[in-house]
Amino acid sequence: MKILELCHFSAGGCGVWTRAREESIRLSKLGHEVKVFSSNFVKGSDEIAPKNERVGKVEITRFPAKHLGGEAFFYWNCKKEALDFSPDIIFTHNYRQYNTHLALHVAKKLRKSGKKCKVFLVTHAPFVEGDITRSFIAKRIVGFYDKFIGQKTLNKFDKILTISGWEIPCLMKCGAHKNKIVYIPNGIPEEFFRQKKLKEEHKILFLGRIAPKKKLETLIEAIPLINDKKIKFEIVGPEEKNYFNMLKKLVAELKLNKRINFSPPVFDIKEKIKKIDSAKIYVLPSRVEGMPQSLIEAMAREKIVIGSDSIAIRDLIIDGKNGHLFEFDNPKDLAEKIDLALSVKNKSMQKNARKSVEQFSWDKIIIKIEKLISS
DSSP: OEEEEEESOOSBSOHHHHHHHHHHHHHHHTTOEEEEEEESBOBTSSOBOOSEEEETTEEEEEEOEEEOSSSSOEEEOOHHHHHHHOOSEEEEESTTSHHHHHHHHHHHHHHHTTOOOEEEEEOOOOOOGGGTTSOHHHHHHHHHIIIIIIHHHGGGSSEEEESSGGGHHHHHHTTOOGGGEEEOOOOBOTHHHHSOOOOOOSEEEEESOBSGGGOHHHHHHHGGGOSOSSOEEEEESOBOHHHHHHHHHHHHHTTOTTTEEEEOOOOSHHHHHHHHHTOSEEEEOOSOOSSOHHHHHHHHTTOEEEEEOOHHHHTTOOBTTTBEEEOTTOHHHHHHHHHHHHHSOOHHHHHHHHHHHGGGBHHHHHHHHHHHHHO
């Protein structure tokens, strides 16, 4: 089959692109002809990505884009090229993005010409619990879209693929029919389950994007409250400059420079596994997540994980069984959960963590995707 992936980013540290990239590579290995079309923007940067790139058998083509507001709200057009490619299947990523409407338009044109073309929307959980991170204007825009645009378009897709269970009620509230929704989460490479465990250090780890929604100040403010004054902390990931500078200033004010280390992002799978294995505990203090990839990776490596009680993290962590939950934006509660995790060796919790995320191994996910497109 000819498969087209439409994704607003195909460069930089982006969870949506991580899904689209791995999906594309694995489908190409199954014998499909796969192309990726995206904007030429680089996630988290002002750089412009090259127009063409090839990853294995997958061809990536990037198109000029124009910002319409915010980091991820922009316009780019690949209609002509998509029609010329004439795909059998279109995967379009991120509900509320322009490319989702483009996918429907391209499919409609192809069908009129006699071509069979299915369109699958991969939503990527763009819902915010309580809308607490959105401005008043953003809330109004999102509300308008869901009520007047989402209601009319969601059921035009052949299937709507959710990456998290918690977003299904949100989509149904926006008008999606239950029989249209299929749960196919993001995957993690099989190596996270197969590679031999490496040496552990006396350290706590955060691995992910250093951005405001991650609420890393909660972790930093918890450190002075922890009983163990010798344990180190490592924060690993691509940084948003202004937020990173704010965190560095906070570290200096709390006199924690000798205990906290900021490290650059790690993309190589073996190196990422090594980094996760080096820590006793993995902490994710975010308020907003879609499907927290790094949390799943840490659980696969049988780490004790501690996460905020936000909806996406609650979707993965059962408090006291496969990890710990703490009250969002509460450094004292986080410190108490870290003290608990350090004071008690809990092998059963570590085993439960791994078992609960085995379903996310990419070798299992790609079977579901292949079955979907073949049905």
